[in-house]
Amino acid sequence: MLIAQISDTHYLTDGTTLANQFNTAAAFTQLIKAIAQQPMQPDLILFSGDVGERATPEEYRTVGNALRALGIPVRIVPGNHDAREVMQAELPDMTGIESNHLCLFDDGFDIAIIGLDTSKEGQPSGHLCPERLDWLEHKLARVKDRPVVIFMHHPPITTGLDAMDRMGLVEGKDQLSELVRQHGKVEAILCGHMHRSIFGRFAGVPVQVAPSASHQIAFDLREKEPYRFSHEPAQYLMHLWSERDGLISHTVSVNTDYHPL
Structure with a gap:
């Protein structure tokens, strides 16, 4: 099974640039082209949040239409820039809906997929409240004998990028x-x-x-330094899963053109 993971497109409409530097709409167009050109098409796309920058219906509608045109199943969880209600209204075929959060569960693939909604609207940091953790426990029990991939926006690890780590997963990590x-x-x-x-x-x-x-954050391991944007290439991940080898992951540049020999 081949899974494409895309993240943090921060899509902006009307040609607006992010931080007066990054044309996120153009970057997303290149991303769709890059996936469409893959010689082996993914069986599934996982989108790990921050779909839009301002969380407007137009952002989600445009992104959703482009993803649907690929003809590949898509599953999305929100990031800290996303808005649950708007996202679910515009992307109902790609999101889950569980009372007050957008966690999702899909056991229809070779590997079970669990999406965790770690967002707390109005906060940049990640949160897993007792309700979401109870939901996760129940879903893991349903697939207790199967391999599982969990995807979510906020990492549960400390990466060394101090400013970003302070906006990581701050609630529910031990559970x-x-x-x-x-x-x-x-x-x-x-x-x-x-x-x-x-x-x-x-x-x-x-x-x-x-x-x-779309755009990266500069590699800087100094403490108490603010994060800075970087003009490194836009990228995404490709995860190849098999029962024999488990999950093998590749980092792919968006601007790579594929020319069959």
């Missing part, structure tokens, strides 16, 4: 660790938010943070 360890078959936790390709471990499980499909 999440316990649930992941209890299940024992979580293949990976896939995240976004950091605007860099980062790999680590949490609760004995690989954590893979997707870079932004």
Whole structure:
């Protein structure tokens, strides 16, 4: 099974640029082109949040139409720039809906997919409240004998990017660790938010943070330094899963053109 993971497009309409530097709409167009040109098409696209910058209906509508045109199933969880109500209204076929959050569960693929909504509207940091953790425990129990991928926006690890780590997952981390360890078959936790390709471990499980499909944040491990944008290439991840080898992940540049020999 091949899974494309995209993240942090921060889509803006009407040609507006982000921070007067980044044309996120143009970057998204390139992303769609890059995925469409892949010689092996993904079976599934996981979108780990921050779909739009301002969370307007137009942003989600435009992104959704472009993704649907690929003809590939898409599953999305919100990031801290997203708005649940607007996202669910415009992307009902791609999001979950569980009372007050947009967690999702899909066991129709070779590997079970669980999307965690870590957003707390009005806050840049990530939160897993007791309600969401109870939901996760119930869903993990449903697939107790199957391999699982969990995807969410905020990483549960400390990456060393101080300013971004302070906006990471700040609530529910210990309980999440316990649930992941209890299940024992979580293949990976896939995240976004950091605007860099980062790999680590949490609760004995690989954590893979997707870079932004638009713009990156500069690599800087100094404490108390503000984050800065970087003009490094837009990228996304491709995850190849098999029962024999587990999850193998590749970082792919958006601006790569594929020319069959």
